[in-house]
Amino acid sequence: MTELISVAAAADLIARHMPDFGSERVGLVRAAGRVLRQAVRAEHDQPPFDRVMMDGIAVHWQATPPSSYPLLGRQLAGMTRQSLASEGGCLEVATGAMLPLGCDCVIPVEQLQREGEAYRLINGYQPARGQFIHPRASDCRAGAELLNSGIVLGAPEMALLAANGYASVEVGMVPSIAIVSTGDELVAVDAPIGEGQIRRSNDIAIAAALRQHGLDRLSLVHVADDETLIGDTLARLLAQHDALILSGGVSMGQRDFVPAALAAQGVHRVFHRIAQKPGKPMWFGVGPRGQAVFAVPGNPVSALVCAIRYVRPALLAAMGMTVPAPEAVCLDAAADTQPSLTCFVPAHVQSDTHGVLRARPVPARTSGDFASLPHTHGVIELAPASGPAVAGSVATLHRW
């Protein structure tokens, strides 16, 4: 039996042994949700010109506004720059247009009344110099760094890429992952079920947890508890994939072939067993080509906890993502701890009217009990302690 290592040590060992999955260039639309792997710089000043911010007229500001502004022309969005021919006049302007030469003030249409070929201010409106003008380069200068490597490309980042002419962009490669279920007792979702059998669900759950974060190159494989078969399957999968996630067969039982079978395929064990509950039997190693090989216990809650606590963050980091620190939550009720094990407890999480993220522990009765999980948002992580974590104390949240 190997010694138990701490949760922090396990996460750290995994991080130090993960490969870099590399990067690839993809077209802009396909980049949404991917991890940026390059610096992004401003293509031009932003805005690229003094930009009109309201529909109305552009004028040359005067401390005492004239009673009426003769209309001398029009500057619409997309038009090249017009000029104000005479200081007391105006040009009609549209939101998004260039500010015409000679103008330094935009008066919105709501404050204007049209009178023949001129505009008059209504109700003694007093325009301010420079108003409703978004000055050239006020957001950023051409060449300024806008985005760093490591960010996930969400809506604001995609807007910036588009606005700055990035028709394609370098993003983290999504690794090819095999999710392998072992166990003679497992039958497929659509197969007849016999006595002593249960349906395969860990692979489906782990796949959903990964897919939600863009890890969508997944193969789901089932293999029976047979040493030769497991060996052959592992050899084939190691040749084809960047990472393997096995569930089941890593405990201390006689039919727990997985650690030995992995060793026989040249997968170097980094650790086996973590001082935690559930998920103690977790195993991690590195394949002959540097593949990351995770083996998580077969119990459904254990498998999912290990997948979201260790496997998913490690894979995302290896894609180049700056993985955010987990959220801190305030316990709504006491939760049991263990003196020498970190406990992971499913929890329902909601922000209260004071902005506090409150977690209500929903302890699974066993590591096989997952019927109560759908009403939870993730698990809270409770460090080893001599007494229970009291209501009001703070814990770390890992979302499903």
Next chain:
Amino acid sequence: MTELISVAAAADLIARHMPDFGSERVGLVRAAGRVLRQAVRAEHDQPPFDRVMMDGIAVHWQATPPSSYPLLGRQLAGMTRQSLASEGGCLEVATGAMLPLGCDCVIPVEQLQREGEAYRLINGYQPARGQFIHPRASDCRAGAELLNSGIVLGAPEMALLAANGYASVEVGMVPSIAIVSTGDELVAVDAPIGEGQIRRSNDIAIAAALRQHGLDRLSLVHVADDETLIGDTLARLLAQHDALILSGGVSMGQRDFVPAALAAQGVHRVFHRIAQKPGKPMWFGVGPRGQAVFAVPGNPVSALVCAIRYVRPALLAAMGMTVPAPEAVCLDAAADTQPSLTCFVPAHVQSDTHGVLRARPVPARTSGDFASLPHTHGVIELAPASGPAVAGSVATLHRW
């Protein structure tokens, strides 16, 4: 000019005019991330049998354990149920196996020593009756309702579906959506850019915000500021799509053709203009076949705020999703408000060591300034008020 309506009234009017996008049956693996549109019931008792929770031996419990348990057989996972032939003996058992008939106690392998054809307890270990047995139906009974319509199928829900034999499942249809950019000044991301022009980015940003929540049936269309062209394009898109999102052309300017063009295509206006900043010119209506038609302003920040505050939640609800209430956050610094407008302010959000979600306002200088958005997590919504929202006060967060 139409009257401004409140943010709450706008959200409510949209909700009351949205169509139901209906449902479809999909295979289990394809259901991840989709909205469940049926009740899900337990296929069988869970667990379906008294389930062994540890590798070791199963015995008939006795107040005074015998010095040694003769080994009488083996019960592995997936095997039909074995029997304990003699009360003082044991069967080897594996995690996940059925509890053999005649047994009521599982002793883990760590507490055992093998001696020939028998097992001996080590170090005076005292087993408890019923230990390491996950009793049949202790999680739930066959027929019990496990999941309700409206939930998004994440990892725990997918595990339950798989474990209960749902090879396919009824989920909300993903609507077909056209995202239409209007504006002569807009050029494509890979086109040469001229004076007075900017690159199209709103459609890309809105698409990313929708795709992130599974709304992935998107067509991106650009149309110049030409009344005939806009009319023809709208007629074609209304025939093909369940929802339209237009950006630009909804202000009060002379080239803001959108409201009139929509009316000409039989789109009934529900409202135009909301008492908010940015995004005041937002327009919403219902097409001839009940299509939802959103028109958001062309300024990048305004467009994205309207998309995440109104468009996305309305689309998700119309897919059958029970949309969660927005999070409450605690302001780290004061933020400006307006006496008669709801303000949306970009904010950086992080949970502090007390479990409080803290929001640092990152005000956009203009509704065209989106270079600072990538360092934010969403916008906070600040109700109309006579003075600024002070540090420590609570606001609602809408994530990008």
